[in-house]
Structure formats: structure tokens, C-alpha cells
Amino acid sequence: xxxxxxxxxxxxxxxxxxxxxxxxxxxxxxxxxxxxxxxxxxxxxxxxxxxxxxxxxxxxxxxxxxxxxxxxxxxxxxxxxxxxxxxxxxxxxxxxxxxxxxxxxxxxxxxxxxxxxxxxxxxxxxxxxxxxxxxxxxxxxxxxxxxxxxxxxxxxxxxxxxxxxxxxxxxxxxxxx
Amino acid sequence: xxxxxxxxxxxxxxxxxxxxxxxxxxxxxxxxxxxxxxxxxxxxxxxxxxxxxxxxxxxxxxxxxxxxxxxxxxxxxxxxxxxxxxxxxxxxxxxxxxxxxxxxxxxxxxxxxxxxxxxxxxxxxxxxxxxxxxxxxxxxxxxxxxxxxxxxxxxxxxxxxxxxxxxxxxxxxxxxxxxxxxxxxxxxxxxxxxxxxxxxxxxxxxxxxxxxxxxxxxxxxxxxxxx
Numbered sequence: 494x495x496x497x498x499x500x501x502x503x504x505x506x507x508x509x510x511x512x513x514x515x516x517x518x519x520x521x522x523x524x525x526x527x528x529x530x531x532x533x534x535x536x537x538x539x540x541x542x543x544x545x546x547x548x549x550x551x552x553x554x555x556x557x558x559x560x561x562x563x564x565x566x567x568x569x570x571x572x573x574x575x576x577x578x579x580x581x582x583x584x585x586x587x588x589x590x591x592x593x594x595x596x597x598x599x600x601x602x603x604x605x606x607x608x609x610x611x612x613x614x615x616x617x618x619x620x621x622x623x624x625x626x627x628x629x630x631x632x633x634x635x636x637x638x639x640x641x642x643x644x645x646x647x648x649x650x651x652x653x654x655x656x657x658x659x660x661x662x663x664x665x666x667x668x669x670x
Numbered sequence: 671x672x673x674x675x676x677x678x679x680x681x682x683x684x685x686x687x688x689x690x691x692x693x694x695x696x697x698x699x700x701x702x703x704x705x706x707x708x709x710x711x712x713x714x715x716x717x718x719x720x721x722x723x724x725x726x727x728x729x730x731x732x733x734x735x736x737x738x739x740x741x742x743x744x745x746x747x748x749x750x751x752x753x754x755x756x757x758x759x760x761x762x763x764x765x766x767x768x769x770x771x772x773x774x775x776x777x778x779x780x781x782x783x784x785x786x787x788x789x790x791x792x793x794x795x796x797x798x799x800x801x802x803x804x805x806x807x808x809x810x811x812x813x814x815x816x817x818x819x820x821x822x823x824x825x826x827x828x829x830x831x832x833x834x835x836x837x838x839x840x841x842x843x844x845x846x847x848x849x850x851x852x853x854x855x856x857x858x859x860x861x862x863x864x865x866x867x868x869x870x871x872x873x874x875x876x877x878x879x880x881x882x883x884x885x886x887x888x889x890x891x892x893x894x895x896x897x
Contacts, residue, residue, distance in 0.1 A: 644777065645790050645860045649831075651753070652857065659797065660847055 715829055722819075722826040723858055734863060756794040771796050771852050774859055776871045786866040788875055795856045798848075823849045830861050 576591040579600065592600070711719075720728040752775060759773040777791030827849070849857070864872035874881045 644792060648792050648860060656847060
């Protein structure tokens with residue numbers, strides 16, 4: 494099983510944390526409060542987040558760094574924001590989470606702790622609100638979600654179905670829904 | 671507005687043979703910026719919705735949805751029978767060959783605090799017939815303006831749908847086709863509610879009497895659907 498080269502990993506990290514990390518290109522950004530230590534030889538076997546959704550990136554430049562199957566966490570932060578993006582590259586996929594700093598640190602601790610049962614437990618206890626893409630954010634926070642007026646929804650569905658039927662009947666090709 | 675007595679609860683149907691948007695009354699001018707239907711409005715959204723619905727209707731929408739946050743209109747379904755009745759009103763001409771352009775059933779409901787309000791129950795509107803297409807589709811000069819208006823209408827409907835807390839997609843049939851004035855009015859009306867005594871339907875509700883409005887298009891901009 495191939496491991497990611499330490500120097501490749503660190504170049505990824507330093508390029509990602511340009512804004513924040515004043516030791517640009519330094520070997521071990523451990524001293525700064527705002528940067529995170531990263532294992533130089535990640536253990537690909539340990540998977541603390543089995544159930545988190547991942548999406549397959551299309552042609553990100555990072556994937557060229559990654560011999561399969563590595564596991565690495567790169568923290569990229571913007572200044573002056575309470576939640577910042579945490580990007581995880583795993584097994585050829587990329588996930589982005591908006592997390593506050595303390596949560597990011599606990600995630601990285603879990604990654605470092607490895608395969609212990611305790612780590613798995615606390616990983617599952619991670620707040621599900623971390624798992625957000627920006628477009629989903631509003632719906633997760635929306636208290637009305639799932640409580641919609643039924644009448645309105647039914648009327649709308651009926652209207653749209655009627656419209657579809659009319660369009661299908663008018664079309665000379667008679668395409669089906 | 672004509673009250674249509676119903677066994678279960680007395681509700682009112684709003685009927686109209688007017689083609690254009692009937693602006694609603696503004697009961698109180700509360701300029702609330704956020705919280706509309708649980709979502710957040712940015713200025714662009716607000717401007718577009720106001721342009722399509724009309725400023726009065728838009729102002730009313732904002733003020734009413736914020737103040738009625740207890741959302742008394744949840745969980746009410748209507749039956750097939752009601753929808754058929756509404757459809758008949760718009761689709762089947764009577765003996766004098768008259769039929770309505772749209773029919774809306776406003777459902778009475780009660781909030782937790784005991785306040786009465788009218789919310790969307792069901793509605794139906796007439797399909798546009800051949801030859802009734804607007805001037806714009808025939809006149810080349812107006813076509814671009816018409817296309818813009820169509821696009822804006824669809825965007826506004828999508829925004830209302832999303833901003834009032836819906837997570838499912840406002841799906842595609844409208845993307846292929848036109849939204850007529852009457853249809854826009856009907857679809858936008860779904861997001862309105864009227865506390866007893868407010869707005870056209872609300873005042874009709876409070877008075878318990880028929881309200882018959884005529885010549886709304888000719889009356890000035892101050893005239894709204896209420897007395």
C-alpha cells in the first residue's frame with residue numbers, strides 16, 4: 494500500500510493555508526495556533542468517518558498529488574471567520590466542511606488517534622450540522638422544513654402535473670414524462 | 671368575493687374575471703427585512719419579487735408572513751371534491767356562457783393563540799385558450815420584453831417556493847411553458863394568508879358578507895381588493 498510522500502503532503506498543506514500560516518513553506522507548522530499538525534505518514538486503514546458524504550471532484554489539481562489510497566486532512570482557513578472550511582482528501586475524493594476551529598481540531602485528533610473504538614464513537618457524535626454544502630445550509634437551518642402547508646404543496650403539484658400533461662399532449666412527438 | 675357555504679367550515683371563495691393582478695391591501699406597513707417564510711431575502715430577491723407581484727402585494731407578503739409566525743396554516747389538506755368544484759367554476763361556462771378566470775378557496779384556520787386567519791386551501795384557473803395569447807407573442811418588438819417578464823415570473827415562483835421553506839425542487843413544467851397573468855396570480859396567492867379583518871379576503875371573512883368588486887382595472891392604484 495503506497496503512502497503519500499511527506500514533502501508532497503506538506504506542499505499541499507502550505508499551499509492551502511497561505512493566508513493564515515505565516516511560516517509559509519515551513520516543515521512543521523505546529524507552533525501556530527491556527528494551523529494543524531498533519532501526520533507525515535498517514536494510516537490509510539483508519540477511517541474515523543465512515544458515514545460522511547463525499548463527492549467525487551472533477552479534475553481538481555490536488556488529485557495529481559495523490560497516489561491511491563492515501564488519507565490526509567488538509568486544513569485551509571480564512572481569516573476572521575468563526576467557521577471555516579475543512580477540506581478532506583480521501584481515496585480520490587474531496588469533502589469540504591464548514592467547521593469552527595475547535596471542531597476541526599477534534600476531527601484531526603480523531604484522525605491521529607486512529608482506529609480505537611473510542612475514536613469511532615466520538616466521531617459519530619460529531620455534530621451533523623458539520624456536514625453541509627452551502628446550498629444545503631439554509632434548508633438544514635430552516636425550521637419550517639418538513640412542516641409545509643399540505644394544501645399549498647398539493648395545489649402546486651396538481652398545477653404542475655396538469656401543465657405537464659398539456660405540454661405532452663400538444664407535442665407532436667408525444668414524449669412520456 | 672362570494673362566500674361559499676360548506677358543511678365543515680364556512681370558508682370563502684374568491685372569484686374574479688379580471689385578468690391582472692389585484693393588489694392586496696397593506697394592513698400595516700411593517701418593513702421587515704428578514705424572516706420571510708423562514709428564509710433570507712437579499713435586496714435583489716426583494717426587488718424582483720416586488721416587480722413581479724407589485725409593491726403593495728409584496729409589502730403585504732412580508733408583513734403578514736412575519737407577523738403570523740405561528741403559522742396556523744399548516745397541515746390542512748383539501749379533498750378532490752373541492753378541487754372539482756373549483757375547476758368547474760373556471761372550465762364549465764354557465765347558461766349565459768360565462769365562466770370565471772380563477773377560483774380560490776381560502777381555508778379558515780386558527781393559530782395557537784386563537785386568532786383566525788384565511789390560508790390557501792385550493793385553487794384553479796382557466797387554461798389559456800387559442801388566440802388568447804398576449805399581444806407580446808405576436809408583436810416582435812415586444813417579444814424580448816415578454817421573455818424577460820416570463821423569466822422573472824419563473825424565478826420569482828422558484829424563490830417564493832424556496833424561501834417559504836420548501837426543500838423539494840420547483841420542477842420543470844414551467845420551464846418549458848409560459849406563465850399567464852392569471853396563473854401567476856394563482857401561484858403567487860398560495861403564499862398569502864389573511865388574518866381575520868385584513869386584506870380583501872380577511873375583511874370579507876370578518877364582515878361575513880359578499881363582496882363584489884367591479885372595474886378594478888379602471889380604478890386607480892389606491893384601489894385594492896378590500897373595503
